[in-house]
Amino acid sequence: MKKEKISNNVIRRLPRYLRKLDELKTAGINRISSTELGQQLGFTPSQIRQDFNCFGEFGQQGYGYNVPLLREQIASILGMDRGYTAVLIGVGHIGRALVDNFCFQEWGFNLLQAFDVDPGLVGKDVSGVHISPMEALPDFLKNNKVDIVVLAVPRDAALPTAEMLIDNGVNAIWNFTNVELVEPDSKVIVENVHFSDSLLALSYFVSDRYDSQK
Amino acid sequence: MKKEKISNNVIRRLPRYLRKLDELKTAGINRISSTELGQQLGFTPSQIRQDFNCFGEFGQQGYGYNVPLLREQIASILGMDRGYTAVLIGVGHIGRALVDNFCFQEWGFNLLQAFDVDPGLVGKDVSGVHISPMEALPDFLKNNKVDIVVLAVPRDAALPTAEMLIDNGVNAIWNFTNVELVEPDSKVIVENVHFSDSLLALSYFVSDRYDSQK
DNA sequence: TAGATTGTTAATCGATTAACAATC
């Protein structure tokens, strides 16, 4: 189905397009040109047209792009219409914040269940999500189609837990542990949310700004 | 001081180097070559040498790099030794997770104080961080050197709060609101931690994998 | 039809990789 390999840069821009298109849609805007969209996003019109043309012809010459239609097409490219499922591992602060705050549904995901080692948490429900004991996880993975695992365990538990997940056939991990989970050549898909990397990049930009002001 | 502009790609790799060097240091490894480091990180030796040479000559021909020394140099480039300060705005789930879980000190930051609109939170301390009322923020910013603001308010409050921050002279925001805060050409430094963008990228990779398996 | 704007090819720019002289 997929023709050529899509570059990482393009993929990282897709969610940004999606959010902007949602915003335009909400504002009742039905049509937009690559020039206008580029101005709002800080991209060039060329880049936008190139990006979209990786996946097909979504616009109409002389008219531009239909906002709701384009929105659906990008959502589909991202897999938002595939009914993906997720389980959460680790209901600590960050896990809790995700369950309570992050709207998985909005992005096409169904958060089936959470797992934790803490007996004080097991059996409870948080924001409508049931917490099961870690021991129940292998069976759960066997009996359910779980597309991604959200990993929010403490740092020390990160590596052993990841290993266990991979042993149980998990092939995609959304990683909040701030630890590298796998070797560079691993087959598992890992998406890292490394808070420290983000903060340090910001720290660099701040330093650079301060230095140039001197 | 800074010579040429450092590319974004290089900057994003620096925190990754830092974490790896910390790991090597902890493991008692004192010396490493670009080849070995490259193998561990999944980068080419050339890239590593190019990256470091953006900032100076950190290695020694015939020997390689001194791990603790290189670690310190990268930490310094990132601004970790500058005693930066931060305040947190919004002590909801995600703010709470950051205060309780994220070790600002470890990355060279001092989290001075938190601010919230909720009277039920104001006056309390969480993990040693005092929560003040939002009204106290402008004065606090006037009277203290605050290098970055961690923005963890609800989505609806994101834009007005950002505007208020900018009006009060804030020039760097670590943004957890999942909302674009400023126009593309704004002078404020914004580092986004967009959970949804990250999840959707993962969703794309998962879809791509599924499609190619068919 | 005329104007607008896409889809797509070609040109440019930048980042990564390769190669090798310098040197520890």
Next chain:
DNA sequence: TAGATTGTTAATCGATTAACAATC
């Protein structure tokens, strides 16, 4: 000195931008 590995220049590769024909 010989071997190893950097620093750095040159070559390649890929991504972005520009240009323009196609077409709505």
